[in-house]
Amino acid sequence: MKSIAKSLAALPRWAAVGAMMLGTGWAHAAKVNDLPGGPAVMQLNLHPPATQIAQSIDDLHWMIMIISTLLFLIVCVAMLISIIFHRKSRGAVPAKWHESVPIEVAWTAIPFLIVVLMAMPATKTIVAQKDTTNSDITVKATGYQWKWGYDYLTGEGAGISFLAELDPEQRALSNAGTPQGDDYLLRVDNPLVLPVDKKIRIITTANDVIHAWFVPSFGVKQDAIPGLVRDTWFRVDKTGDYYGQCAELCGKEHAYMPIHVKIVSQEEYSQWVQEQLGDKAASGSADADPATAKAQAQPGQQDEPGLAGPAASVAAKARIS
Numbered sequence: 009m010k011s012i013a014k015s016l017a018a019l020p021r022w023a024a025v026g027a028m029m030l031g032t033g034w035a036h037a038a039k040v041n042d043l044p045g046g047p048a049v050m051q052l053n054l055h056p057p058a059t060q061i062a063q064s065i066d067d068l069h070w071m072i073m074i075i076s077t078l079l080f081l082i083v084c085v086a087m088l089i090s091i092i093f094h095r096k097s098r099g100a101v102p103a104k105w106h107e108s109v110p111i112e113v114a115w116t117a118i119p120f121l122i123v124v125l126m127a128m129p130a131t132k133t134i135v136a137q138k139d140t141t142n143s144d145i146t147v148k149a150t151g152y153q154w155k156w157g158y159d160y161l162t163g164e165g166a167g168i169s170f171l172a173e174l175d176p177e178q179r180a181l182s183n184a185g186t187p188q189g190d191d192y193l194l195r196v197d198n199p200l201v202l203p204v205d206k207k208i209r210i211i212t213t214a215n216d217v218i219h220a221w222f223v224p225s226f227g228v229k230q231d232a233i234p235g236l237v238r239d240t241w242f243r244v245d246k247t248g249d250y251y252g253q254c255a256e257l258c259g260k261e262h263a264y265m266p267i268h269v270k271i272v273s274q275e276e277y278s279q280w281v282q283e284q285l286g287d288k289a290a291s292g293s294a295d296a297d298p299a300t301a302k303a304q305a306q307p308g309q310q311d312e313p314g315l316a317g318p319a320a321s322v323a324a325k326a327r328i329s
């Protein structure tokens with residue numbers, strides 16, 4: 009009793025703290041705007057879809073939401089009518105019948121049909137999500153604590169590889185406790201650049217613990233598991249910047265490994281590929297470090313099969329330190 013009274017006495021203090029936190033939240037909310045391709049202020053719904061799969065997921069979400077809401081309302085209204093108008097105090101007398109085959113068939117068949125109605129389009133979408141065949145470009149995304157390594161494996165750009173880390177300025181803002189900007193904790197140093205309207209296959213794996221490659225606007229979320237490969241795909245309808253984050257709790261800096269995908273026109277992509285491959289050729293010929301050259305020439309000696317390029321050398325450095 010005493011402890012309850014004590015808790016009640018503390019309520020105004022907690023209310024004040026809550027109001028203060030809410031006030032701070034509103035103050036921050038006022039400073040930021042919606043981020044196209046990323047989260048929106050006070051967002052309740054899914055991200056606007058940028059791929060056909062994301063559109064299907066959005067449609068499924070609304071269809072199932074509407075069916076569930078209707079069922080909830082029908083059950084609630086039936087229950088309230090029964091409680092209010094058929095209560096004992098009003099003289100209601102319970103029916104005497106027992107076991108009714110038609111009713112039992114109805115309450116088994118109708119929910120079954122509703123579930124089938126929801127499962128059919130959902131299955132179609134899942135099958136489409138898993139169809140990674142005939143891709144134009146394949147990129148391997150490797151999760152590290154706490155960054156992403158990208159290796160372009162096939163298609164235009166094959167051979168490009170780099171690491172994408174949280175923008176250092178944003179890391180500093182986070183350390184100082186002063187979040188700023190619409191893309192706070194979503195900007196990276198090297199975004200993943202890909203062309204519009206091409207089927208992109210992403211192979212996911214990880215170097216240490218389980219991560220997940222998640223870009224909501226693409227309708228893509230795939231675990232990246234050490235020692236295993238998984239794949240997913242997307243074809244983006246329009247150019248722009250799209251943002252996501254690691255979606256598997258992977259350690260203390262889980263919140264600091266964002267994903268930034270830049271979808272550009274085919275011409276811009278070809279130009280970017282030329283620049284990257286040109287830079288790589290230049291740095292390859294200028295690379296006087298025999299250890300790095302050896303590591304790149306003999307990827308089989310790495311712990312991570314198939315890792316090559318900057319991702320491998322950084323992984324090797326990370327192991328050494």
Ligand SMILES: [Cu+2]
Nearest residue numbers: 219220254258
């Ligand atoms: Cu992670």
